[in-house]
Amino acid sequence: MNNFEKLKTALIATGIPTYHNRAFEQTDRYIVWSQVAKLYEHGDNKATHTGWRIAIDFFTTTEYDEVSEIIEKKLESAGISIVDCARDYEEETGYTHYAYTAEDWVDG
């Protein structure tokens, strides 16, 4: 069973408050992550690799926040692939939202 330890370790290593599924406190900077879909690769009619598609959302009130690059480097070091990154600015809240989509694969 995947307890997402390497993902959690990577995100906590950024030093930014990190939450699973829901942020209990929305500070100037925070990260929320959640599993959004199970992934499968098949061979010979059976799953050869499984993994998870993970949403990692970084919210910051700092313009041009370098923490986004730190997050990417920590994930890369942990062997977690970022497959998409979108950036959006929320007028109402003042947050810049970096929306990462990552894949965390395990064997079998």
Added chain:
Amino acid sequence: MAEIGTSGLANLIKELEDLGADIDEISDEMLEAGGEAMKKAWTEEIKAKGHVDTGDMLKSVKAKVNKSKKTAEIYPQGKDKKGVRNALKAFVLHYGTSNIAGDRFVDEVESKGSDAAVDAMYEIYSDELGKRGF
């Protein structure tokens, strides 16, 4: 958003052309079939994820076909009754905001839809080969 095209099938189309097939008609049929398969993936995933309120976004999913470029773009189009772009609603539901958790549902659309689209397009190609004794 999801886009399919026939450029990746150029060799297959060339083979059909060499066999005397009307490739423009066949590639248009393949594009339409693939577009319908992708549209079905969009609507099924929108419903599966519960992203239906008024139904405006669900009903707005259409294939925008460019026959000269042999491509089709399939995504929620136009605006709803309140003037909000349906593609924007899909963007927000996919990526989320500080108040809404994003579920990355469009990735599922593209994953399931692209497989179905290729199957649908291949069926037409295969039928055309069959008509010519292959």
